[in-house]
Amino acid sequence: MVSTRAVVASELHTPLVELIRYTSSGLGKDVLAALAVARDREDPGTRAHATFSLMLENVSRARTQSAPICQDTGTLIFYVDHGPEVSPFAVEEAIHEAVREATRRTYLRPNTVHSISGENIGDNVGPGSPYIHLHPTREAGFRVRLMMKGGGCENVGAQYSLPEAKIGAGRDLDGVRRCIIDAVHKAQGYGCAPGTVGVGVGGDRVTSYIESKEQLFRSLEDSNPDPKLDALEKELTESLNGLKIGPMGWGGKTTILGVKIGHRARVPASFFVSISYMCWAYRKGELLRTADGWRIDGAPLTPAGAPAPSGFPLRVA
Numbered sequence: 001m002v003s004t005r006a007v008v009a010s011e012l013h014t015p016l017v018e019l020i021r022y023t024s025s026g027l028g029k030d031v032l033a034a035l036a037v038a039r040d041r042e043d044p045g046t047r048a049h050a051t052f053s054l055m056l057e058n059v060s061r062a063r064t065q066s067a068p069i070c071q072d073t074g075t076l077i078f079y080v081d082h083g084p085e086v087s088p089f090a091v092e093e094a095i096h097e098a099v100r101e102a103t104r105r106t107y108l109r110p111n112t113v114h115s116i117s118g119e120n121i122g123d124n125v126g127p128g129s130p131y132i133h134l135h136p137t138r139e140a141g142f143r144v145r146l147m148m149k150g151g152g153c154e155n156v157g158a159q160y161s162l163p164e165a166k167i168g169a170g171r172d173l174d175g176v177r178r179c180i181i182d183a184v185h186k187a188q189g190y191g192c193a194p195g196t197v198g199v200g201v202g203g204d205r206v207t208s209y210i211e212s213k214e215q216l217f218r219s220l221e222d223s224n225p226d227p228k229l230d231a232l233e234k235e236l237t238e239s240l241n242g243l244k245i246g247p248m249g250w251g252g253k254t255t256i257l258g259v260k261i262g263h264r265a266r267v268p269a270s271f272f273v274s275i276s277y278m279c280w281a282y283r284k285g286e287l288l289r290t291a292d293g294w295r296i297d298g299a300p301l302t303p304a305g306a307p308a309p310s311g312f313p314l315r316v317a
Contacts, residue, residue, distance in 0.1 A: 007086045007142065007289075009094040015287055015294045015301060016098035016144065021107045022296050023146050023285035024073055026063045030220040031257070031282045032056070038194060038247070038254035048252030055247070055280055066107065070281040073108045074148035076130035077213065083140035095132055095144075096125050142289035145217055153191035153279035158183040159209065162271040171271045173232060176201055176261070179273040184240050184256060189249015192279035196220065196257045197236075200274040203264035208274040215260035216278050224261065233259045247280065257282070 027035075039052030062069040076099060080091055100123040102108045112124045124130065160179040162171045167182045169175035180199060187195065200211030224230035236259040246252025257280075266272070287296050294301040 007090065009090040009097070012091065012094035012142075013098055013101070015289075015296075016094055017101050017105075017107075018294075018301060019144060019146055019285055019287040019296055020076075020098060020102040021066055021105075023148055023283050024068045024102070024107045025066050026069060027059050027282060028219075028284060028297060032059065034220050034257045035194075035280065038252075038257070041253045046252070047250050048246050048254075051247040051250065051252075052254075068107065068109060069283070070150060070279075071109060072150045072152065073111050074150045074283065075154065076108075076124065077147040077149060078130055078132045079135070079145040079147075079214075079217070080132065081135045081137055081141065081143040083137050083142065085140050086142050088134045088136070091134065092132055095130060099124050099130055144287040146285050146287070147213070147216060148283040149213070149276075150192065150279050150281060153195060153277045156183070156187040156191040156277050157209075157212075158186070158275045159205065160273045160275075162273060169273075173228065175271075176273050177232060177236065180236055180259065180275060181240065183275045183277070184245075185243060187245075187277060189245050189247075191277045192281065193245055193247055193249055194254045194257050194280050196278040196282055197240075197259045198276040198278065199259065199261040200272075200276075201261065201263040202266035203272060203274075204266075204270065205272060205274075207264055208272040209276065211262045211264050212274040212276040215262045216276060216282075217284060218260045220258045226263075229261045229263070233261055 035052055035056055039049060039056065042049035042052065059069050078095055082088065082091060099108065103110055103123050108124055110120055110122050110124065112121045112126055112129050113119060114121055114126060160169065162169055162175050164179070167178045169178040176199070180197060184197065196216060198212040198215035200208040200215065202208060203211055224233055237256055240256040241254055243255050244251060244253065245255040247254065285297055287294065292300070
């Protein structure tokens with residue numbers, strides 16, 4: 001059981017800073033495993049093999065130094081599930097202060113600009129930044145999922161309104177399939193391939209895109225609970241790699257690490273297919289408050305400087 005006593009912003013600060021540090025400076029086990037498989041599929045001495053090797057080396061060095069794995073530390077997207085003992089106002093305050101602190105410590109680059117003036121905001125906290133989605137729960141508990149979405153891969157996202165005659169896409173699963181193939185083909189490595197594709201089917205224009213990003217929180221190793229979508233995900237992962245766009249668009253056997261598809265109810269007049277493309281620097285992390293303390297991606301936060309079981313020094317003050 002998690003304590004039901006009120007949780008204040010100061011208690012959330014250090015775990016949230018650690019979540020940002022962890023997410024910025026490395027990749028999850030599922031992504032690392034997929035990149036290693038992609039490297040091993042390529043012939044030694046090829047540009048594709050060298051590129052995957054450099055990606056993995058980059059992550060290893062970044063983890064050691066707590067440095068960002070990419071100069072674009074991305075749009076910060078927080079999904080928060082919180083029980084009644086956690087004030088949403090305290091969560092918002094704690095996230096903002098954690099982002100400022102992580103920027104001061106250089107876990108994040110000052111990467112956010114004012115859209116009207118063009119000036120750098122300096123601490124990554126501005127209008128709508130970071131994006132925080134709050135989801136209240138009836139039972140006590142606190143979970144934060146963080147995604148860091150780079151600008152390059154965000155630029156090659158796409159939304160389709162079906163039917164779409166140009167690609168022969170009707171209002172069915174084959175039409176969804178055609179949209180995904182078209183979007184990945186158009187990306188041509190510009191989204192820092194190999195990518196992972198999150199897809200939202202249905203909803204309105206906004207919620208369709210939201211669904212596509214939520215799909216990117218799934219593990220690359222999971223299966224879709226819908227048999228039809230599961231089959232489509234697996235088929236597309238194989239067929240898209242047949243495009244041979246390869247890492248960074250330089251050619252190779254792996255263009256996509258995975259395809260994840262979700263759906264939402266829609267009105268009869270609209271049929272949207274929204275695609276969020278995530279680059280190889282697939283940064284996501286989960287912070288969970290348990291009865292035994294804080295955990296990040298399953299590893300406990302430990303006293304300062306002590307290594308966690310994962311080997312990455314998650315720390316508390």
